[in-house]
Amino acid sequence: MEGEGLYDGLDAVEVDFGVWSPGVDYVSGWREARVAADRLNRALLAAGFELSELRASATTTGEGHGVVRLAGWPTVVVRLARCLELAARNPDGGAA
Template structure:
C-alpha cells in the first residue's frame, strides 16, 4: 500500500530519492527543511497535474541538503521535461 504522493514508486524514476545521500549531522533540523521542501514540491506537482502532466513522467521531490536546508528537485523523462521546457519558454 502506498501513501499519498507515493504512487510513483516503480515508474523508473525512483533513483532520484537518494541522489545526495549523506551522513546526518547531529543538531541539524533536517525535518523542518524537508517539510518546507515537500510543501513546495507538492504545490509544483499540483501545478504540473493541472496543465496535463503525469507524475509518473515528471515530478518535483522535496529533500534537504547536508545543512538541513530544503531542496526541491525536478525529475522526469527527457521527452516530458522537453515538453515542460517548451511550455515554460512559451510562457516567458
C-alpha cells in the first residue's frame, strides 16, 4: 500500500547472510567492524600479505553487533598462523 514502509508488519527480513530485523542499528556495528577490519588489513599489508590472498571484512550479527571476518587462501592462512605463533613465542619482539 502507498505510504507503508518496506518492512511494515514484518518481524524480520531474510538476506543473503542472515536476518535483518526492523529497528536494529546495523550501521553502527558495521562501522565499528569496518574500522577494525581496515586496521587489520593495513597490518597485513605491512607484514607482507596481499589483500587478494588474505583480507579482513566487516559485517554484523543479527543483533547489529559488528563482526570482522578474516578470509584467505589456506596456504596464506597457514603463513599467518606461523607469524602469530612466532610472535606469541617472542612477545617482546626480541628486545633486550
